[in-house]
Amino acid sequence: MNTVKTDSAASTVTDPVGSTSSRGTRVLGALSLVGIAFLIPLAFWWSPADSDQRDLVRIMYVHVPSAWLAYAAFTITAVGSAMYLWKRSLWWDLVAASAAEIGVLFCAIALFTGSIWGRPTWGTYWEWTDVRIVTTLVLLLMYIGYLALRRVAADPHQRSQRAAIVGLIGVLNIPIVRFSVDWWANRTLHQKATVQVGDTQIDGLMLFTLMFSLVVSTVLFAWMLVHRFRIAWLEEQVEAHGLEAALADRRAEAERGVDRAVGGAVS
């Protein structure tokens, strides 16, 4: 998979008007579209309402996949950071960066949908005693910092190196955050809800919808990640080639100017 991505990224670079899509990503994109088109009626109409939560349960089909994607993305960022420090390849650095960006997006969606679900269910948008949401918020803030650091202009190698260190320490810190919040809050509202979902009591079609939403979101994530990575890769190329191109332009301009000047003197 690695080599495929690198190759296609490289080939798009040689073709300046090429797009970031390839046959593989078109398939992924089409699959996600079809999946979403199928998921919407499934989530809103075909799957039954919950006996306790009524229609509120439907937010689960966005909330759970978002949370899953956020954690998956941050895991990829951690692996990418570690691999960068080991292999020193830009490829891993850009994978880490692309995943972090998508992770922040879905992490925010997960927190947002969680809190609008929490309002009618728990009677409050935010519940400090819930370990998961508090941990996830800290995590979100950590990765917003990571992205902010990446946006700071610097030599690419330095930027990657700093980002990799921050990515790694962030991951090492997750268990400590999780544990401390767990201990601190002591009681959790969230666990109960999960046990309920994990129970066999859950309606078959509901479970199917949830699993289906996880699959669709994973395909969508793969599609986004490949595109984001290719854009990042192209940006790197532009930066690397931009200077050379600008130099060549200037030189050509200067030569033309000299020609004109010489021509004027002769006539």
Place this chain on the structure above:
Amino acid sequence: MWREARLVASKDLRIELRSRVGLGQVAPFAVLVLVLFGFALSGDTRTLRTYTGGLFWVTVLFSAVLAIQRAFSIESADGNRDALRMSGMEPAAIFLGKAAALVLQLLALEVVLGAAVLILYDPDLDSPGLIAATALVATVGVAAAGTIYGVLAAGLRVRETILPILLLPVLAPVLIGATRAFDDALGAAAVDGWNWLGLLALAASIYVAFGALAFGVLLEDS
């Protein structure tokens, strides 16, 4: 290695002693924050007494950001980092030295703050031993993480704004742990403070180990 670490620490402390920025600016700022908390909480003695631990540690974190910024901006201004690299000292020793200097500065700051808290918030001192141990261990954690992020941010133009957003979320567990341990020591909550001290020790040792390992990479690139 320990000798080198001591050299770096004594260099940093000597700079601090001569410039007196910590004492002259950071400590007054910290006391000011305590006063502002007093205003924000309507000067209600009961509330202040209940939340003394948390307010104290939030103040320490904010002041630590200033102290860390200060410690590393002096270095980058004079290109001292390159000098450190060329000195041939082990990166781990440089890290330990800088972190140790920061620990001592922050502990001094906490003594000042602690005196101010005693006067302003009037907490009950149930367990001074737990307070001292918590302050020491939590400060090691703050200083170790602060040294990692401080050197990382030092070379950047946006260092003043990037440091807190990177450092403070990572220190969230230290804030929680130190606050809970203080709550126990000040009789503000029925929790086992010594357990929390264990968590703080775990966090601190992870930051110290990570910093000692990663500092070479950090020094070399920025």
